[in-house]
Amino acid sequence: MVKLAIDVMGGDFAPLAIIDGVKLALRKFDDLEFVLFGDEEIIKKHLLGNPRITIVHAPEKIDMGEKDPIGEIRRNRNTSLVKAFQAVKNKEVDGAVTAGPTQGTIAAAHLIIRRIPGMKRVALCPILPNLGGKHRLLLDVGANLELRSEHLLQIAQYATIFSREVWGIAKPIVGLMNIGTEPGKGRELEKETFELMQKDENITFIGNIEGKELFSTPCDILITDGFTGNMIMKTSEGVAKAVGVFFKQEISKSFRAKMGYLFLKPVFKNFKKQLSPDEVGGAHLFGVDGVVVKAHGSSDAYAFSNAIKQARNVVLGNVIEKMKNIIGEQGEVASE
């Protein structure tokens, strides 16, 4: 069995969307057990007794608009998020899923669960929409705004284990986001990282990847610093949204176009579905000593159930133990 802590109070549509997401996951997976951290009364009202469910009363939450989530986590250890992460830390569960605020989640993971010994940085790692025929990991997208080359190498190693164990890709291909494909391109960071990655035997490095190849590259894993990753991720969202708005406006302009839309409706629906973050569920937090999946703040029940599925797969893939083995081989012990 895989046992997951759920932050019932985090997210724009919490607690109901979260509770319903748990219900969906209970139906989908026989091997899941849950410890729900949230308002016991509300949870009991919406969830019938189930032997695979434990409830821990934790009605306080970190506000989605909290300006100082890190301070809030230090000050208040009674929130549902902090309690869920404490369960991970104490090995009472195999992992945790939250739709709470991103920076709060990262801070709480750092302060409570802590990094894997020898892991130098954590990385927030979304799965890119399957627009070009396959899913890809992009990391870091904002856990650290600045990273050094050895950090980028480590997160590439981590993502490689993830792709192998969770997606079953024997040799996941790693690319480095850069302004040109030739070696020697980029800032000092990219030049140094290129050198390091080329020598590393734990990853299959293909070289530099430009932004325009984001959805056509053979890579399974795309590596960059957290500032750039955030820009790439959100620019993709922005362009996709702008394309949607464009078509909507153009189609409304003529009868002919409206007719065409009726015929093409399934294609447009499919397009929307492919790009929806709900299909993926959430972003992984790589590098902390426990499985953490951060679902989108706006997750509905379906999206949250997909985030649960992601956490389940990482637990079953034994990803963290395997990363510890690589770190052990490298003789790394100091967590700087």
Place this chain on the structure above:
Amino acid sequence: MVKLAIDVMGGDFAPLAIIDGVKLALRKFDDLEFVLFGDEEIIKKHLLGNPRITIVHAPEKIDMGEKDPIGEIRRNRNTSLVKAFQAVKNKEVDGAVTAGPTQGTIAAAHLIIRRIPGMKRVALCPILPNLGGKHRLLLDVGANLELRSEHLLQIAQYATIFSREVWGIAKPIVGLMNIGTEPGKGRELEKETFELMQKDENITFIGNIEGKELFSTPCDILITDGFTGNMIMKTSEGVAKAVGVFFKQEISKSFRAKMGYLFLKPVFKNFKKQLSPDEVGGAHLFGVDGVVVKAHGSSDAYAFSNAIKQARNVVLGNVIEKMKNIIGEQGEVASE
């Protein structure tokens, strides 16, 4: 009259596409004169004698795939690009247009035309496709991979003058690309730049802009460092391309979808046109002491004629003189 130097030999489809682009521009604008730098024999074969045309024989060119464009420019002063830029330097022309390699163009502009005294960096500034109802400037996209806050402020001032004089926008709105909208977000670079921009009276600063707002923000000008700008620009290209591929594949799958496509063909065509870099023509090189427009390497005649139009408008807008006034007011003289 506006007199422009044309690098006839630069670009994937040079010299013919370039010559044809000049012909188009001659027809469109009565106030343009050209000095064409390229292979005289070829030019004469394709261009009838015209009082508004002067030809300077310069058959050598910088290869589009040149690995060391900067070295090539230092070594060989006989290429069409270098000779065209020398004409700018010597004030024989009001500006220059080239479809040659980007890094070569930037290097040649630095080495031959040189920066405006007091201007600390140059910036490569494309005009974003008019996807969200208006055109926007994004800069820097790759002239400098790393920039300091005072550099970002200067290029924002420059872009403000451009938008005012060329587009007629009385108070162009400036945004800073960042990972969140609140003040205090981002790296040290963004925090410092935010402070500087907020205080500056030469620009209208609206605050931080996230990638997802790229095509919906009210901003006319989006400021970032050259590495990030390149990533944003090329990611946009990549997503738009992936969307195109997606629709093509989906439409080919069913008869119904093919029918829908026939009805929607004008919309798809319009979509392609809106996103095409040909409509814009090229990227400006802001900060050098002469008007330089870098057309896309793959420019056809139409795209190149639009790049010419851009250069014409910057000359007529007297943009460089106006930037010199701002620099003068700031008491800046040292070009560091």
